[in-house]
Amino acid sequence: MSTRQPNGPPERPDRTTRPANWGLVLDLGMRLGLSVVIGVVAGVLLDKWLGTGPIFTLVGVVVGIGAAMYSIWEVARDEWKPR
Amino acid sequence: MPEDAGGHEEALIHVAIKGETLFHIGPFAVTNSMVGTLIATVVLASLAFWVSRNASTVPGRLQSFLEFPLEFLGGVVKAQHPTRWRQIVPPILTIFLLVLVANYVGLLPGVGTIGVRVIEDGHEATVPLIRPASADLNFTLALALIAFVLFVSWGIRANGLKGYLKETFIANPPYMTPLMTPIHIVSELSRIISLSMRLFGNVFAGEILLAVMLALTFAVVPAIFLGLEAIFGAVQALVFALLTLTYITLATAGHGGGHDEAHDAPEHDADDVALRAGAH
Numbered sequence: 001m002s003t004r005q006p007n008g009p010p011e012r013p014d015r016t017t018r019p020a021n022w023g024l025v026l027d028l029g030m031r032l033g034l035s036v037v038i039g040v041v042a043g044v045l046l047d048k049w050l051g052t053g054p055i056f057t058l059v060g061v062v063v064g065i066g067a068a069m070y071s072i073w074e075v076a077r078d079e080w081k082p083r
Numbered sequence: 084m085p086e087d088a089g090g091h092e093e094a095l096i097h098v099a100i101k102g103e104t105l106f107h108i109g110p111f112a113v114t115n116s117m118v119g120t121l122i123a124t125v126v127l128a129s130l131a132f133w134v135s136r137n138a139s140t141v142p143g144r145l146q147s148f149l150e151f152p153l154e155f156l157g158g159v160v161k162a163q164h165p166t167r168w169r170q171i172v173p174p175i176l177t178i179f180l181l182v183l184v185a186n187y188v189g190l191l192p193g194v195g196t197i198g199v200r201v202i203e204d205g206h207e208a209t210v211p212l213i214r215p216a217s218a219d220l221n222f223t224l225a226l227a228l229i230a231f232v233l234f235v236s237w238g239i240r241a242n243g244l245k246g247y248l249k250e251t252f253i254a255n256p257p258y259m260t261p262l263m264t265p266i267h268i269v270s271e272l273s274r275i276i277s278l279s280m281r282l283f284g285n286v287f288a289g290e291i292l293l294a295v296m297l298a299l300t301f302a303v304v305p306a307i308f309l310g311l312e313a314i315f316g317a318v319q320a321l322v323f324a325l326l327t328l329t330y331i332t333l334a335t336a337g338h339g340g341g342h343d344e345a346h347d348a349p350e351h352d353a354d355d356v357a358l359r360a361g362a363h
Contacts (some may be wrong), residue, residue: 021324
């Protein structure tokens with residue numbers, strides 16, 4: 001999937017790797033939102049169950065945002081690796 | 084709103100977010116989306132049977148048409164996994180074909196429009212006999228769970244059980260583990276939900292759009308949307324299959340790795356010949 005060149009402009013993905021990149025782009029947008037929603041919903045449910053509000057909701061927000069950022073990092077780290 | 088013989092008002096457009104029960108076999112409820120899944124399975128099994136009996140070295144038009152997904156997805160998988168593509172292509176192709184045919188079942192005449200009378204909550208109601216499988220969250224969630232098992236098992240095969248668990252549950256540096264473990268779990272959960280909700284949302288929304296257009300307009304207008312749904316059906320099947328492949332690629336890469344195998348493998352190897360031989 002790599003498009004990065006050490007010295008020069010990025011290379012266009014070839015015919016066989018391009019379709020996989022489309023899927024990735026479509027997926028990332030959705031997972032950014034979903035991660036935050038899962039974190040918040042899990043936090044709210046935990047708070048309701050344990051009666052600790054709003055501690056787990058706040059933790060859920062942090063974990064959700066962290067998971068959203070991690071989703072991007074997971075894809076980007078391969079591209080940033082020195083070759 | 085039209086009224087039926089019993090005096091109940093029937094809506095112009097029938098919308099049900101879940102599959103509706105047609106009948107029971109013992110405690111097991113058979114829904115209309117199960118009928119859609121069964122049709123898709125029978126179509127695929129018949130095609131597979133026909134191809135296995137009639138395949139020739141020089142393919143005809145129909146054989147070439149049926150081989151196109153194998154060649155296309157085979158090429159994509161091979162570019163990502165030059166040494167493991169033989170094991171990865173079958174499940175990816177199965178997912179693609181099943182979702183594609185399941186989506187196209189929804190475009191057949193009679194699907195969603197031919198109904199049967201059932202007793203629901205004490206009164207009689209008309210329920211569509213067939214519902215496209217992908218318009219039921221149970222089907223898409225089941226497929227997403229299968230995809231999840233696939234990419235987790237490939238992660239374990241590539242990195243070993245110990246390596247996979249270490250990568251998932253232990254952060255680097257280790258003092259970040261209490262923060263990173265829940266993040267990993269949420270990230271994995273978001274994959275399953277994203278895969279299932281995207282397919283369900285697109286196909287279900289398409290079904291409603293078609294029903295609304297059929298009810299509000301006439302002649303050519305619904306046909307335009309039918310054509311659009313045919314494109315979306317193929318795109319969604321491709322997206323589901325490619326995302327499963329991408330997740331497998333990410334799972335097999337590991338923290339320290341990348342797609343290293345791709346750089347070690349020769350550009351044209353024996354697998355190339357095998358892929359072409361398998362396709363023709």
